[in-house]
Amino acid sequence: MLDKKINHPLHVKENSKISFSEATLAKAKQIIARYPAGREKSALLPLLHIAQEEFEGYLSADVMDYVASLLNIQPIEVYEVATFYSQYYLEKVGKNVIEICRTGPCAICGGEAIQAYLEKKLAIKTGETTPDGLFTLKAVECLGACGSAPVMQINTEFYEFLTKEKIDSILADLTLKAKEDKPEKSLWKEKFF
Amino acid sequence: MERKILLNNIAVPGIRTFEVFRSTGGYLSVEKALKEMTPDEVVEEVKMSGLRGRGGAGFPAGMKWSFIDKKSGNPRYLICNADESEPGTFKDRYLMEKIPHLLIEGMICSCYALGANTGYIYVRGEYKYIIGILNEALRETYAAGFLGTNILGTGYNLDIIVHSGAGAYICGEETALIESLEGKRGNPRIKPPFPAVVGLYGCPTVVNNVETLANIGYIVNNGGNEYAQYGVGKSTGTKLISACGNINHPGVYEIEFGLTVREFLFDEKYCGGIKDGRKLKAVIAGGSSVPILPGELILKTAAGEERLMTYESLAEGGFVSGTMLGSGGFIVFDEDACIVRNTWNLARFYHHESCGQCSPCREGTGWMESVLHRIENGQGRSKDIDLLVSIASKIEGNTICPLGDAAAWPIASAIRHFRHEFEEHIQNPEQCSLHRMEEFENLKI
Amino acid sequence: MLKVTIDNHTIEVEEGTTILQAARMIGGAVVPPAMCYYSKLKDSGGKCRTCLVKVAQGSARDPRPMPKLVASCRTPVADGMVVQNMTSPEVIDTRKAIVEFLLINHPLDCPVCDQAGECDLQNLSYANGREESRFEEAKRSFKVVDIGDKIQLHMNRCILCYRCVYAANQLTDNRSHGILYRGDVSEISTYIQTDITNDFSGNMIDVCPVGALTDKTFRFKNRVWFLNPMNASRSCSKCSGKVTAWLRGEEIYRVTGRKDQFGEVEEFICNECRFDKKEKSDWTIESPRNIKRASVISQNHYLQAKKPSVILPLENRTVSLEEFEKENTNEKQS
């Protein structure tokens, strides 16, 4: 049975004073300036990506209000957008977010088995975060890499032609990196804008 | 038929960089268009080429361009649709990753033809590294003077901006994309008005797929007539096909229209046949939205003719026995694949991706998923099959955007061609090797 | 002027008129039902698809029929257009399907819903509904929330017409609620814990076609069909002060905008008039409202009705409409 209980929680504002670092703010301003005057709201999607990266990997109500203030729009306009797109996380996530593709082409090439293996290996269900806060497992729709099925994306990196053995080594590698405090993340703001 | 237009130089080392791309004849079309042609002449060549949109609908590109409202005096925009989220489709990513300047070159010519001074590339949020590649390529192009103000001393100004989505299939629909680019939810707009009249920021806008735009450079260089020599009939030129599923060589192939499906599927140069020597069961020929066809019908039409990789031949037989070329996502199923399970999977996809604005799609996609979930879980009833057909038929054609159709077609066609399999699932749920959803361990990897 | 024919009635209208507006000018059975369109709210419409009609002839110049049914509320008329609403079996069949879609996740809690008797969906499903539901799954369920001390939101009942969002956008500054999430889990919400307090926020209640947004100050919760709607007015600095006061005996149970035959308010009213002025002495009572809305209940249809069954979710039992009506009649007598 599909679960039909919908429990989108009402969030609480902590009204904590947050702001981008100076470098990020400069980047944000640069992004806003790409769009015509009066159309600054266009920068909302890119800014939310940056904000998510800057503030612990997810968008709290305070973070969204901050982004709204940068663009001079109502907070609700940000909430509407942030809840619509699946790449924005509204709850805290682990250091590494594993997004395993669950759509048809991957599924017929063993994607479901990989997902099950990940659940077993991490001892969590899809949607959960490991107790050590290292991994969050999410199932996502087609990543546009079906020719290398099964596929997953961790942070910004694609991992293709997955097998159980590959999963073992990827997870081991990431765990090690986390211990050395070398996050795998390639940063949006540095590399992609 | 191995003539290529887009991927001729794909193997040249360093082709991703401006310098190497330029040395292979890159950006010649920009010089030609800006210095020797009027915008209308470029539009004329594109019309003559017969180039059809590669994003799925196959609408003639030149005709679309001629609809743009040039009278309003508002700025005009070109948006490149790089949202590529149709399951089974990964050709645009390949093109942008390997040879990004081909797209930029095509966009410059296209913007010039449309009289646009700003172009946007809307890239799906999951392709983060592609955004990096595109921005790097754009930086080079600006530095070389092919973008920015007074390009090549012609007085023409153009900026191209890469914009990122954030995970929503619906933003591939052109008006949802425009909304998203304006910083809103990806809700498709109600048409009319069409983007060519009221598009981005209320201004005339053309939205084209990556592959469509990548063809423009060739057309400008060689003329529309030369382009139209490729392919057959109204399917002119070449097409990138992204092949995946249970085949030996998944990947992106550029084919000239007119290749037989059989050759594409079994030739070593392309898919290389079904994996592990198994038999062919079914194919979804143009991305998950188009009707699935059983092996016999994808290879030969109902009339017994060899099917070709063209818009027309794949559509031969209408929805009774044909399908569509769509976006060129070619998904192959071997004899072990479970059609019921796959249909449920796709139903879940469309349910998940519905924007939720209009009631048939919002409610209908979820309903179909529930029924299929029930059948797949061994709790189906025989009347469920007709119920699904009925729901699908009431979504189709009654929604704001074609996502509703895209959700209905895979289900209707799976039942049309594989009804027995649904019946077996209902009568004998244990029979299917994949029957229980929770039980993944025995699945092949 | 453009000539358009709808269900064999021909009328001349101005350029830019939609099919629905033209049909409303003709009136009667020709008018397609509209659950999301609201003529006073810009950009509304196109979403619910209940107003779909068939365009049998596009225009005099191009007489081809349109390939799909079109949303009459958002499709402009062309000269020589021929439209079929009730005369097209395809339209009627499709409308039935749309109603079914709208109902699959809608709780059948009409007996406990404040909107019963003036609910567009109730009326629509009476006219176009199937006799029994083919939907067997669990309906989606949300918690009931208060948005402010005056308005209550029953998200389960919402059909996502977007009217309240347009109303907030167009009537108030600083909209604080919107549509969140997407697909069939989208909802009307403020996202964070906050109250909607704005002089004109109460109009959300009037524009809501179902009982999703209701008036918490509706005194002593009464069935609307026991109340007498009266034109009433007062001089108000914020709005026109022209309202409908709903009376039982000498008491004002609630105040709403004045609704026309299509269920739309004539003028939006302010919150003070709506929520705070509940004494008869606050108002000049003018005359009874004599607009007959196409309500199932006001037309006494429920008395003759055998269908559809109404499911009471609380006790989890099914009563027939006769029983339902009997219970309510008892209440009336008591």
Ligand SMILES: Cc1cc2nc3c(=O)[nH]c(=O)nc-3n(C[C@H](O)[C@H](O)[C@H](O)COP(=O)(O)O)c2cc1C
């Ligand atoms: C639900 C939906 C998703 C779509 N996704 C894409 C997409 O990912 N990429 C694309 O190029 N076109 C997509 N399209 C088609 C676009 O709406 C549009 O037709 C196309 O970008 C036009 O470009 P073309 O004429 O060059 O093909 C989609 C359409 C729909 C209805």
Ligand code: SF4
């Ligand atoms: S068909 Fe689906 S995706 Fe398209 S507008 Fe309607 S609800 Fe949104």
Ligand code: FES
């Ligand atoms: S289905 Fe997994 S990447 Fe496309």
Ligand code: FES
């Ligand atoms: S009233 Fe026209 S679509 Fe809702």
